Amino acid sequence: MKTFECGSLVPGCDWHTRAEEEAVVVRRAVDHLRTTHGEEVIRPAMVEAIKSRIRDRQPAIREEQRSEA
Numbered sequence: 001m002k003t004f005e006c007g008s009l010v011p012g013c014d015w016h017t018r019a020e021e022e023a024v025v026v027r028r029a030v031d032h033l034r035t036t037h038g039e040e041v042i043r044p045a046m047v048e049a050i051k052s053r054i055r056d057r058q059p060a061i062r063e064e065q066r067s068e069a
């Protein structure tokens with residue numbers, strides 16, 4: 001599971017997304033930057049910035065185990 005938090009790129013923004021595929025996360029993030037932050041032209045450097053901030057999320061089962069401990 002890949003996650004991207006917009007706040008890591010745009011301070012103060014609490015929008016985030018997650019998907020199984022990195023490409024899906026990037027596409028959603030680009031869409032968000034266009035519609036919410038007025039980035040009409042998404043440059044390759046911006047895509048790289050998004051990719052560098054995408055994180056792998058641990059499987060949910062580990063969180064369940066931790067909360068029961």
Ligand SMILES: [Zn+2]
Pocket residue numbers: 006007010013014015032036037
């Ligand atoms: Zn944002």
